[in-house]
Amino acid sequence: MSSNQNIRVVITGVGLTAPNANNLKEFRDALLAQKSGITQMEVRYMGKVAVGNCNFDETLYQKKKMRRRGTRAGSISIYCAHEALLDSGLSLDSLVKNRTGIYLGITEHGNVETENEIYELHENKLDVSLWSHHHNPRTVANTPAGEVSLNTGITGPAYTIGAACAAGNIGIIHGMQMLQLNEVDLALAGGVSESTGTFGIFAGFKSQGALGAHEDPTRASRPLDINRNGIVVSEGGAVFVLERLEDALKRGAKIYGEIAGYHINSDAVDFVLPDTQRQIECMNAAMAKANIKADDVDIVNLHATGTTSGDINECEAIKGVFGQSESTYINCTKGFIGHAMGAAGALELAGNLPSFTDNKIHSCKHIENVDPQCDMKNLVNGDPVEKEVKFILSNSFGMLGINSVLIIKKYYK
């Protein structure tokens, strides 16, 4: 362990948009009240599909012209970044702009723009001279972070981290690492997704037999339920303000929690199917970094997307690591908001963060029939659990076998 890794990093602001909320308080209230954000939408070539769309005010921090020039992912990123800074008590003017970094996890970027341009190309009888001059700047992978830089005037590093559905956690991990390396003094870190703007992702999951559906869209995303039938695709974003502890204390910042440990590894097994053993290794390695044991963990937030095999693999891993712990409670968030792709890990962490202050553990969206292969001790399924929370462990696993685990601890002076 290098000496840099001893530098303590804390969360001092949160900005988010989810299908059921546009700030942390709304999000927490929605999770505690079992409020789903999943609706139905007409998707090109697919008909009506269950989806998680966000409803934040795009014009709050961004001019319409710039929204038109940029991307939905950029718009989500801008909203979340501004909200996070506001929440942290920092004005844009007070930032040292060349010492502020923007690190956003994404599953993918550019598909929305490309699909639309191909559609327009066919509408224009294959006249390529009408292909948009905005296409290239809209599709480079760093666009969401770059749009935040353009909007805010932040001149520090601004880029995205591609890590499939593990990207939300990894954006936060990366931001922390950049602070520990003294590359920046402030990190806007998290994850974003505009995936609901494409038809391809829906069609891809459908072809895989993994697209969640139900005549009641609020029941289409059913992680751990015996009748689950796949993933509900969502958009969203969560950006955290991260600072080194000494800087946060110097300015009297409100501290949501401290990053205690993390790990990232790869299954190296399959393009799509997860590996239980690697997930176990990842959780154990994260806890080792945090210098804690399984029964120190109060909340484990599952990745659980609602696929038949993925949920089972993860629950086996959880039982392997936490099976003996009486004090660890398990929840998941995708039943409420679907799978927010690059934003998932970041949003799901945000949903649990208030546990440090309100001493509650939010439930899963009520699972009507828990799959016996997914049943676990202390699965929170119904009412929130009242408990003092000191450690949250949050899983996010992605395609091509990438695994990420993030552990946040309650901050004590």
Added chain:
Amino acid sequence: MDYQTLRKRIIDIIADIAIDEDVSNLDDNIRLREQLDLDSMDFLDVVMELKKRYKIEVPTEDYMKLATLKSCIEYLGPKFAFSS
């Protein structure tokens, strides 16, 4: 096509591009970039819309002819007549 009709068509395009701004009181003789917040990408948008909506081509070397509303109308007038 008469001046006012042509003027309206051009302003309709500019209104969609300078979407945050008020285009109702533009001075035909003052450079558009001095009256509105327009950059080079916006001018490419204008050129693209002329092509999409009216099949009018504006070669790169003629871009400076779009500097004012008056110069737009003078330059584009014959092209509109030809395309319609």
